Amino acid sequence: MGSADSLTAVRGSTPPRTLPDAYAVGSYTTSGSPGASRVRSVPPAPLVPSSDVLSRLSACAEAADRSGEPDREAVAVLRDSGLLALVVPRSHGGAGADAVALNTCVEQVAAVNASAAIMLFQRCAVTSRIVENGTPAQHREVLPKLAGGQWLAASAWSESGAGADKKNLSTVAHRTPDGGWLLDGAKSFTTSAGLADVYLVLAQSQEPPESQEPRAGSPASASSSQDTGYGAAGQTFFLIPGDHPGLLPDTSLRLTGMRGSATGFVSVRECRVPDSARLGATGVAASIIARVRDSGATLGAVAVGVAQAALDAAHAHAARRGLYAHQAVRHRLVDLATQVESARAVVERAGRRTAADPGLTTLHSKLAASAAAERVVADVAQFLGSAGYVETHPINRFGRDARAVALMGPTNDLCKELVSLPWNR
Numbered sequence: 001m002g003s004a005d006s007l008t009a010v011r012g013s014t015p016p017r018t019l020p021d022a023y024a025v026g027s028y029t030t031s032g033s034p035g036a037s038r039v040r041s042v043p044p045a046p047l048v049p050s051s052d053v054l055s056r057l058s059a060c061a062e063a064a065d066r067s068g069e070p071d072r073e074a075v076a077v078l079r080d081s082g083l084l085a086l087v088v089p090r091s092h093g094g095a096g097a098d099a100v101a102l103n104t105c106v107e108q109v110a111a112v113n114a115s116a117a118i119m120l121f122q123r124c125a126v127t128s129r130i131v132e133n134g135t136p137a138q139h140r141e142v143l144p145k146l147a148g149g150q151w152l153a154a155s156a157w158s159e160s161g162a163g164a165d166k167k168n169l170s171t172v173a174h175r176t177p178d179g180g181w182l183l184d185g186a187k188s189f190t191t192s193a194g195l196a197d198v199y200l201v202l203a204q205s206q207e208p209p210e211s212q213e214p215r216a217g218s219p220a221s222a223s224s225s226q227d228t229g230y231g232a233a234g235q236t237f238f239l240i241p242g243d244h245p246g247l248l249p250d251t252s253l254r255l256t257g258m259r260g261s262a263t264g265f266v267s268v269r270e271c272r273v274p275d276s277a278r279l280g281a282t283g284v285a286a287s288i289i290a291r292v293r294d295s296g297a298t299l300g301a302v303a304v305g306v307a308q309a310a311l312d313a314a315h316a317h318a319a320r321r322g323l324y325a326h327q328a329v330r331h332r333l334v335d336l337a338t339q340v341e342s343a344r345a346v347v348e349r350a351g352r353r354t355a356a357d358p359g360l361t362t363l364h365s366k367l368a369a370s371a372a373a374e375r376v377v378a379d380v381a382q383f384l385g386s387a388g389y390v391e392t393h394p395i396n397r398f399g400r401d402a403r404a405v406a407l408m409g410p411t412n413d414l415c416k417e418l419v420s421l422p423w424n425r
């Protein structure tokens with residue numbers, strides 16, 4: 001049943017991997033003082049969850065699913081686990097994990113607690129955007145807090161009216177006379193709403209995109225705002241602390257699955273931020289979003305974890321009820337395992353980024369793994385017979401959680417659109 005023990009074997013099968021540290025610049029330290037080496041004396045952050053972390057996350061999953069309340073216990077476990085340092089470069093106190101390691105870790109967490117896994121995934125996604133697009137000052141300020149687990153990050157991109165492709169945002173950002181910004185709008189489906197310490201807010205900025213010149217000190221600022229199929233020209237990202245005046249989370253949204261993930265609303269009303277809150281150049285968020293898939297990090301990993309948990313539940317049931325004696329049962333379990341292994345393989349391939357177009361593989365991995373998870377969970381639910389039809393059986397939570405992956409951004413429909421859009425140009 002996705003127990004911590006059964007996952008230890010999965011964990012052992014994929015060696016942890018780290019990125020060469022492109023950010024190992026001497027002046028980036030937790031203290032912000034050039035040349036200080038405090039970060040290097042800290043023991044390396046873990047790349048995989050310990051069995052203790054997995055069993056603690058497993059222990060709180062069911063209660064959070066029942067209550068539908070934000071799972072503060074899971075967040076506390078994640079903060080303590082060291083896993084929030086995963087994709088932070090080592091020079092900033094992180095583990096410097098690559099996408100294979102990230103996907104593996106997310107899969108293992110999802111197998112015990114899918115809500116915690118999407119909180120971890122979204123948090124790592126925001127971290128990666130900061131690593132790629134942040135200024136040195138933003139790196140110094142934010143990355144050590146993210147690495148140390150003091151800061152949980154969330155992405156507030158979606159809106160009820162903006163749709164899956166984020167083309168018609170109602171959240172706007174106006175320049176203020178002092179050079180800052182005034183944001184106004186409402187976000188929906190923000191995972192970790194109310195729990196996060198910093199939100200990456202997507203807004204339609206009301207001024208022309210910046211020219212080709214990246215902001216001073218900003219690595220790899222995007223320069224183009226052409227239609228990328230996701231997001232629109234003139235959109236800008238802002239990093240806004242959770243306790244900033246004008247930013248208001250609301251966790252009244254009641255989801256069918258991922259119920260511990262605190263996926264809710266975040267409004268920004270009369271929310272004034274300095275220009276230093278801007279992540280990346282003005283008006284080019286769509287280009288930043290378009291590069292996300294190239295990272296190889298995929299929500300397909302969440303789907304694989306949930307599918308593995310369902311498969312484990314099937315084995316536990318077969319063992320308990322003496323069903324291995326039936327060849328048909330054994331073969332059915334092999335068919336299920338084949339689907340899980342295939343999904344895991346495509347997720348791993350996405351993480352390796354060795355395909356001719358790694359971004360395409362990432363999109364395919366989400367499509368393949370989320371479909372596999374929904375199929376596997378449905379088959380296992382049938383296999384469990386009446387036992388699985390009892391409301392409290394975890395297979396029902398797995399089914400509701402698995403369904404969410406296809407709906408999360410980019411939605412599976414949009415993945416297909418992003419893959420096929422160039423064919424029609």
Ligand SMILES: Cc1cc2nc3c(=O)[nH]c(=O)nc-3n(C[C@H](O)[C@H](O)[C@H](O)COP(=O)(O)OP(=O)(O)OC[C@H]3O[C@@H](n4cnc5c(N)ncnc54)[C@H](O)[C@@H]3O)c2cc1C
Pocket residue numbers: 118122154155156157158162163164165188189190191192255257258263404407408409410411412413414417
């Ligand atoms: C559990 C969960 C957690 C989430 N966490 C976050 C988060 O942390 N941050 C965040 O910003 N968002 C989050 N989301 C939102 C998610 O990213 C989706 O983008 C958003 O839910 C899409 O909204 P919609 O389905 O209402 O869009 P709609 O646009 O209303 O889509 C309706 C249907 O049309 C399809 N569709 C729409 N546009 C296109 C298109 N151009 N091409 C093809 N098909 C299209 C969609 O796939 C969908 O099936 C989360 C969602 C869920 C369920």
